[in-house]
Amino acid sequence: MSVTSTAMRSVTVAVGDGYRVHVGSDLAGTAVELVRHPRVAVVSDSNVAPVHARGVASALAAAGTHVDTLTVPAGEASKSLAVWGDLLSRLARTGMGRDGAIVAVGGGVVGDLAGFAAASYLRGVALYQYPTSLLAMVDASVGGKTGLDLPEGKNLVGAFWQPRAVIADVATLRTLPEREFRQGTVELVKHGYLRDPELLGVVGDEWHRAAPPERLVDAVTRSVAVKAAVVAADERERGERAYLNLGHTLAHALEAASGLAMQHGDAVAYGMLYAGLLGRARGHADLVPDLLRLVEWLQPVPFPELGFDRFATFMARDKKAVGGATRFVLLRRVGEPYLAADVSDDEQRSAFRELEELVR
């Protein structure tokens, strides 16, 4: 039997002691090489456990590691204090000591939850991220953000806890709903606008969850490289990391206004288009046609009919607002983001009118 394997690529994240993001196809064997601890807990959710986590756990166990598989219910509701507390109790009952490790196999929810468990169990144990969604590969698994939700709001609890390694296995994407794949593509392309124009052309005929592995590996690697560069420059989100919020000022307002019914990728795509309109009106490069193509490819849920004033209220409430001013990440051109805290009400209103005309 001959196996044609896809060449694995890797990106170094220069934070703390530094760690690598390995991008390739069918990487359970890579996990075995990287995760060398006497005791490992593979944490995943009820969707991912049977499809991907079991394989990783079996590979580790076959190599002689003591493995416990801990599964939480699928869905954002698992980012709760209750599920996290139960996970910690289960970890304690496995007898894991400080030399143990957690391998998070799943999407963003599992990564955030298992990541915070790793940050807090025994004041911190080793963490490995094995993301199985495109969004988690290019965004959540890199950068060390972990978090839980409170009844008062999302991601209000957490820690910065960097993984020892990230293993992005594009073979896992085949089981991802195509709609989820497209959601992740939005953040992947967002990284292109920030630093890598090559990524802007990624969306096309052959861009889907079962695209040729080489193609997926190349785009994921490029996108991760952008995220890694930004995170390394600003581990604790005090400056440059804010650029990653391109499109997110409107996106957060859209999510809040929709009661979280709108998916994140849809909201960010609308938000990036809005940022493009704000920038074009300031005389920056016209990125609107390209951004509109992204929105059309994405086929997001319809833009809600709420009117600018409602949105402005939600945007002003964004937790990253400083000193009362609503802040936007704008692009002078591809690769040149800046943080604008001086976008006037008139500018916001006028671009909003254009946005409504384009997407309705």
Added chain:
Amino acid sequence: MSVTSTAMRSVTVAVGDGYRVHVGSDLAGTAVELVRHPRVAVVSDSNVAPVHARGVASALAAAGTHVDTLTVPAGEASKSLAVWGDLLSRLARTGMGRDGAIVAVGGGVVGDLAGFAAASYLRGVALYQYPTSLLAMVDASVGGKTGLDLPEGKNLVGAFWQPRAVIADVATLRTLPEREFRQGTVELVKHGYLRDPELLGVVGDEWHRAAPPERLVDAVTRSVAVKAAVVAADERERGERAYLNLGHTLAHALEAASGLAMQHGDAVAYGMLYAGLLGRARGHADLVPDLLRLVEWLQPVPFPELGFDRFATFMARDKKAVGGATRFVLLRRVGEPYLAADVSDDEQRSAFRELEELVR
């Protein structure tokens, strides 16, 4: 009116960006100078809130800071996920952002709980420790350990989160039960055995919760200096910090065997005496007479009649045991601790017999 104020002293803890432990008397004004944030939560417990936290909160509010006072029930039971989760929700409802700060006013429980809240709220906000027990001043408030208990065991959850400053106000000790003061004295003297012989003579006629402030300030400062030096050499407890466990191998066994009925200071005093006996039998300096005087001054609860074999089981279970060997911190002489993983069963049994004879 003339006020004779006690000179404040300070110790620098060279961890991360570094921070200072300020030791003095009546330091609410010092808190105002140090805690400069737009929004502050003063966290304390039901015992400490009316006596000390209110004063600190008032002083901060008088200086123009927006202050919320958050109180939890007194007692170890507050180091639970439930109380911590409730504290986080209350923080969120105050609207505190990342530029806010938590001031922990209380003993070790409040410091551990509020410390972990600071470590995890919005992935970390500034923390100030304002310890009001002797034990918290010389031990828990310095070094960045924060933690919660699980049903499966104590301190299984937490983070290393260094405070921006520690404000050790010896005036607060006047309201501390004398028995608690003596418990804290054990850890204070333990630091003397590790690095500062001057501290060994601290216990005497004038050593009590209402001792002259100068005397309290001097001893607390010396003891904190030892802890700071050890912590700076080993922030994440990978090496030298283990010396702080002098007396703790037996102490943890005593606490476990007593179902946590025995107080920590009592257990550590017995444990230090045991370490002294183990050391003397190896031909190290004879510290037994001095350690016995400490135990007699302390008037601990009686040593339980369990027999060596039961204790050996509990000691072997100690979470810091590595590779199965029970580890003890022993002293070649005052100021020369080392970690012994080679203490034979016979040595342990023989010293245990001597211990029983001395303390029964």
